[in-house]
Amino acid sequence: MTVTGSYGFTAPPEVVFGSLTDPDRVARWLPSGVTADRAGPDRYRVRAGGTVVVCEVATVPDDLRLEWRLADRPGVHGTVRAEDGPSGGAQVHVTVDTPDAGPDRVRALVGDAMRRLQLDVDDNFNAG
Template identity: 30%
Template sequence: MSEYEHIRTMQGLPEIVFDQASDPGRLDAWLPEGLYVRPDDLPAVTVHEDATGRDEPALYRAEPDRLRIEWKTRDGGGYTGWLQVDALDPGGSEVTIHLSFRDAAGQPPREAVDSALRESLDRLAEQVRLRVDGEPG
Protein backbone atom coordinates (compact mmCIF):
# COMPACT_ATOMS: atom_id res chain seq x y z
CA MET A 1 0.00 0.00 0.00
CA SER A 2 1.23 3.51 -0.83
CA GLU A 3 0.33 6.54 1.27
CA TYR A 4 0.43 10.22 0.30
CA GLU A 5 -0.37 13.26 2.42
CA HIS A 6 -0.10 17.02 1.99
CA ILE A 7 -1.02 19.91 4.29
CA ARG A 8 -1.76 23.51 3.36
CA THR A 9 -2.91 26.54 5.33
CA MET A 10 -5.71 28.71 3.97
CA GLN A 11 -7.10 32.08 4.91
CA GLY A 12 -10.72 31.36 5.76
CA LEU A 13 -12.77 30.00 8.59
CA PRO A 14 -12.82 26.19 8.72
CA GLU A 15 -16.57 26.10 8.01
CA ILE A 16 -16.08 28.14 4.82
CA VAL A 17 -13.18 25.97 3.68
CA PHE A 18 -15.14 22.79 4.40
CA ASP A 19 -18.24 24.10 2.64
CA GLN A 20 -16.20 24.97 -0.44
CA ALA A 21 -14.37 21.63 -0.45
CA SER A 22 -17.31 19.35 0.35
CA ASP A 23 -20.00 20.52 -2.06
CA PRO A 24 -20.32 17.73 -4.66
CA GLY A 25 -21.30 20.34 -7.25
CA ARG A 26 -18.03 22.24 -6.74
CA LEU A 27 -15.54 19.38 -6.47
CA ASP A 28 -14.35 19.87 -10.05
CA ALA A 29 -13.20 23.40 -9.16
CA TRP A 30 -10.43 22.09 -6.91
CA LEU A 31 -9.76 18.50 -7.98
CA PRO A 32 -6.80 17.91 -10.30
CA GLU A 33 -7.48 19.02 -13.85
CA GLY A 34 -8.99 16.27 -15.94
CA LEU A 35 -10.71 14.60 -12.98
CA TYR A 36 -14.47 15.06 -12.61
CA VAL A 37 -16.99 13.80 -10.08
CA ARG A 38 -20.63 13.20 -10.98
CA PRO A 39 -22.90 12.70 -7.96
CA ASP A 40 -25.20 9.75 -8.57
CA ASP A 41 -27.31 8.79 -5.58
CA LEU A 42 -25.04 9.93 -2.71
CA PRO A 43 -22.96 8.46 -1.30
CA ALA A 44 -22.49 6.94 -4.77
CA VAL A 45 -20.56 9.04 -7.28
CA THR A 46 -18.83 8.42 -10.58
CA VAL A 47 -15.30 9.71 -11.11
CA HIS A 48 -14.26 10.41 -14.70
CA GLU A 49 -10.60 10.72 -15.66
CA ASP A 50 -9.90 12.45 -18.97
CA ALA A 51 -6.42 10.91 -19.30
CA THR A 52 -7.79 7.36 -19.43
CA GLY A 53 -11.35 8.10 -20.53
CA ARG A 54 -12.53 5.79 -17.75
CA ASP A 55 -15.39 6.20 -15.32
CA GLU A 56 -14.79 4.75 -11.85
CA PRO A 57 -17.65 4.06 -9.43
CA ALA A 58 -16.81 5.52 -6.04
CA LEU A 59 -18.30 6.46 -2.69
CA TYR A 60 -18.19 9.97 -1.23
CA ARG A 61 -19.13 11.11 2.27
CA ALA A 62 -18.95 14.55 3.85
CA GLU A 63 -19.12 14.88 7.64
CA PRO A 64 -19.82 18.54 8.49
CA ASP A 65 -19.65 17.97 12.26
CA ARG A 66 -16.06 16.69 11.85
CA LEU A 67 -15.14 18.97 8.89
CA ARG A 68 -14.05 15.81 7.07
CA ILE A 69 -14.58 14.34 3.61
CA GLU A 70 -13.90 10.69 2.77
CA TRP A 71 -13.95 8.83 -0.53
CA LYS A 72 -13.03 5.44 -1.95
CA THR A 73 -13.50 3.30 -5.00
CA ARG A 74 -16.56 1.09 -4.80
CA ASP A 75 -14.76 -2.07 -5.90
CA GLY A 76 -12.52 -1.87 -2.83
CA GLY A 77 -9.35 -2.42 -4.82
CA GLY A 78 -8.31 1.05 -5.91
CA TYR A 79 -7.82 3.88 -3.50
CA THR A 80 -9.20 5.65 -0.46
CA GLY A 81 -8.78 9.24 0.59
CA TRP A 82 -9.81 11.88 3.02
CA LEU A 83 -9.62 15.63 3.51
CA GLN A 84 -9.67 17.18 6.98
CA VAL A 85 -10.11 20.88 7.81
CA ASP A 86 -8.82 22.18 11.15
CA ALA A 87 -8.96 25.66 12.65
CA LEU A 88 -5.94 27.94 12.93
CA ASP A 89 -5.84 31.31 14.69
CA PRO A 90 -6.85 33.93 13.66
CA GLY A 91 -9.53 32.88 11.18
CA GLY A 92 -7.37 30.53 9.16
CA SER A 93 -7.54 26.84 8.42
CA GLU A 94 -5.20 23.93 7.93
CA VAL A 95 -6.26 21.41 5.30
CA THR A 96 -4.82 17.91 5.17
CA ILE A 97 -5.44 15.66 2.18
CA HIS A 98 -4.51 11.99 2.28
CA LEU A 99 -4.59 9.22 -0.37
CA SER A 100 -3.94 5.50 -0.01
CA PHE A 101 -3.49 3.21 -3.00
CA ARG A 102 -3.94 -0.48 -2.26
CA ASP A 103 -2.39 -1.80 -5.46
CA ALA A 104 1.03 -0.30 -6.15
CA ALA A 105 0.95 -1.69 -9.69
CA GLY A 106 -2.18 0.29 -10.57
CA GLN A 107 -1.24 3.65 -9.13
CA PRO A 108 0.22 6.68 -10.89
CA PRO A 109 3.90 7.56 -10.33
CA ARG A 110 4.67 9.11 -6.91
CA GLU A 111 5.66 12.45 -8.46
CA ALA A 112 2.34 12.67 -10.29
CA VAL A 113 0.33 11.96 -7.12
CA ASP A 114 2.33 14.48 -5.07
CA SER A 115 1.92 17.11 -7.78
CA ALA A 116 -1.83 16.46 -8.08
CA LEU A 117 -2.33 16.78 -4.31
CA ARG A 118 -0.39 20.06 -4.15
CA GLU A 119 -2.28 21.39 -7.18
CA SER A 120 -5.62 20.40 -5.63
CA LEU A 121 -4.86 22.19 -2.37
CA ASP A 122 -3.69 25.28 -4.28
CA ARG A 123 -6.89 25.29 -6.35
CA LEU A 124 -9.00 24.87 -3.21
CA ALA A 125 -7.14 27.74 -1.50
CA GLU A 126 -7.86 29.96 -4.51
CA GLN A 127 -11.57 29.03 -4.43
CA VAL A 128 -11.67 29.84 -0.71
CA ARG A 129 -9.84 33.14 -1.30
CA LEU A 130 -12.35 34.15 -3.96
CA ARG A 131 -15.23 33.29 -1.67
CA VAL A 132 -13.78 35.12 1.35
CA ASP A 133 -12.97 38.16 -0.79
CA GLY A 134 -16.54 38.12 -2.17
CA GLU A 135 -15.54 37.42 -5.76
CA PRO A 136 -17.45 34.95 -7.93
CA GLY A 137 -16.14 31.42 -7.58
Protein backbone atom coordinates in the same frame (compact mmCIF):
# COMPACT_ATOMS: atom_id res chain seq x y z
CA MET B 1 1.52 3.46 -0.30
CA THR B 2 0.30 6.46 1.72
CA VAL B 3 0.75 10.07 0.64
CA THR B 4 0.04 12.91 3.07
CA GLY B 5 0.10 16.67 2.83
CA SER B 6 -1.04 19.79 4.68
CA TYR B 7 -2.24 23.00 3.05
CA GLY B 8 -2.95 26.43 4.52
CA PHE B 9 -6.07 28.49 3.79
CA THR B 10 -6.95 32.05 4.82
CA ALA B 11 -10.64 31.18 5.34
CA PRO B 12 -11.95 29.46 8.49
CA PRO B 13 -12.10 25.63 8.45
CA GLU B 14 -15.91 25.59 8.22
CA VAL B 15 -15.79 27.65 5.02
CA VAL B 16 -13.15 25.37 3.48
CA PHE B 17 -15.11 22.26 4.46
CA GLY B 18 -18.28 23.79 2.98
CA SER B 19 -16.54 24.39 -0.35
CA LEU B 20 -15.00 20.94 -0.32
CA THR B 21 -18.31 19.17 0.31
CA ASP B 22 -20.68 21.28 -1.81
CA PRO B 23 -21.70 19.02 -4.75
CA ASP B 24 -22.15 22.07 -6.99
CA ARG B 25 -18.55 23.15 -6.39
CA VAL B 26 -16.70 19.84 -6.80
CA ALA B 27 -15.77 20.58 -10.42
CA ARG B 28 -14.05 23.80 -9.32
CA TRP B 29 -11.42 22.08 -7.21
CA LEU B 30 -10.84 18.72 -8.90
CA PRO B 31 -7.40 18.45 -10.53
CA SER B 32 -7.09 19.72 -14.09
CA GLY B 33 -8.44 17.18 -16.58
CA VAL B 34 -10.66 15.44 -14.01
CA THR B 35 -14.44 15.74 -14.05
CA ALA B 36 -17.17 14.30 -11.84
CA ASP B 37 -20.92 13.95 -11.82
CA ARG B 38 -23.26 12.59 -9.20
CA ALA B 39 -23.99 8.88 -9.44
CA GLY B 40 -26.12 8.64 -6.30
CA PRO B 41 -26.53 10.30 -2.92
CA ASP B 42 -22.93 9.71 -1.80
CA ARG B 43 -21.36 8.58 -5.07
CA TYR B 44 -19.63 10.36 -7.94
CA ARG B 45 -18.60 9.11 -11.35
CA VAL B 46 -15.09 10.49 -11.83
CA ARG B 47 -13.48 10.78 -15.27
CA ALA B 48 -9.81 11.32 -16.01
CA GLY B 49 -8.93 10.86 -19.65
CA GLY B 50 -10.42 7.54 -20.73
CA THR B 51 -10.68 6.21 -17.18
CA VAL B 52 -14.01 6.27 -15.32
CA VAL B 53 -14.32 5.22 -11.67
CA VAL B 54 -17.04 5.43 -9.04
CA CYS B 55 -16.04 7.26 -5.89
CA GLU B 56 -18.01 6.79 -2.67
CA VAL B 57 -17.91 9.82 -0.39
CA ALA B 58 -18.83 10.23 3.28
CA THR B 59 -18.68 13.41 5.30
CA VAL B 60 -18.19 13.76 9.03
CA PRO B 61 -19.36 17.35 9.61
CA ASP B 62 -18.61 17.38 13.37
CA ASP B 63 -14.97 16.62 12.55
CA LEU B 64 -14.87 18.68 9.30
CA ARG B 65 -13.70 15.51 7.54
CA LEU B 66 -14.44 14.03 4.13
CA GLU B 67 -13.66 10.37 3.49
CA TRP B 68 -13.66 8.74 0.06
CA ARG B 69 -12.93 5.40 -1.56
CA LEU B 70 -13.06 4.01 -5.06
CA ALA B 71 -15.90 1.50 -5.27
CA ASP B 72 -14.19 -0.71 -7.84
CA ARG B 73 -10.58 -0.46 -6.63
CA PRO B 74 -10.08 -1.88 -3.14
CA GLY B 75 -7.35 -0.15 -1.22
CA VAL B 76 -7.71 3.24 -2.93
CA HIS B 77 -9.12 5.69 -0.40
CA GLY B 78 -8.38 8.90 1.43
CA THR B 79 -9.41 11.58 3.87
CA VAL B 80 -9.44 15.35 3.85
CA ARG B 81 -9.79 17.16 7.18
CA ALA B 82 -10.00 20.90 7.88
CA GLU B 83 -8.94 22.29 11.24
CA ASP B 84 -8.09 25.63 12.78
CA GLY B 85 -4.98 27.22 11.33
CA PRO B 86 -2.99 30.38 11.99
CA SER B 87 -4.68 33.81 12.08
CA GLY B 88 -8.23 32.46 11.87
CA GLY B 89 -7.53 30.42 8.73
CA ALA B 90 -7.61 26.69 8.17
CA GLN B 91 -5.10 23.92 7.83
CA VAL B 92 -6.26 21.09 5.56
CA HIS B 93 -4.71 17.65 5.98
CA VAL B 94 -4.95 15.16 3.13
CA THR B 95 -4.16 11.44 3.21
CA VAL B 96 -4.37 9.19 0.14
CA ASP B 97 -3.79 5.44 0.22
CA THR B 98 -3.28 3.72 -3.11
CA PRO B 99 -1.45 0.49 -3.88
CA ASP B 100 -0.89 1.14 -7.57
CA ALA B 101 0.06 4.78 -8.21
CA GLY B 102 3.42 6.45 -7.84
CA PRO B 103 3.73 8.87 -4.93
CA ASP B 104 4.93 11.72 -7.14
CA ARG B 105 1.83 11.46 -9.34
CA VAL B 106 -0.49 11.33 -6.31
CA ARG B 107 1.25 14.33 -4.70
CA ALA B 108 0.93 16.29 -7.95
CA LEU B 109 -2.80 15.54 -8.23
CA VAL B 110 -3.47 16.38 -4.58
CA GLY B 111 -1.40 19.57 -4.86
CA ASP B 112 -3.33 20.65 -7.96
CA ALA B 113 -6.67 19.94 -6.25
CA MET B 114 -5.66 21.89 -3.14
CA ARG B 115 -4.44 24.88 -5.20
CA ARG B 116 -7.74 24.92 -7.06
CA LEU B 117 -9.68 24.61 -3.79
CA GLN B 118 -7.66 27.50 -2.33
CA LEU B 119 -8.55 29.67 -5.34
CA ASP B 120 -12.24 28.78 -5.11
CA VAL B 121 -12.37 29.41 -1.36
CA ASP B 122 -10.45 32.69 -1.67
CA ASP B 123 -12.67 33.91 -4.52
CA ASN B 124 -15.83 33.25 -2.52
CA PHE B 125 -14.62 34.02 1.01
CA ASN B 126 -13.06 37.37 0.08
CA ALA B 127 -15.79 38.44 -2.38
CA GLY B 128 -17.40 41.81 -1.61
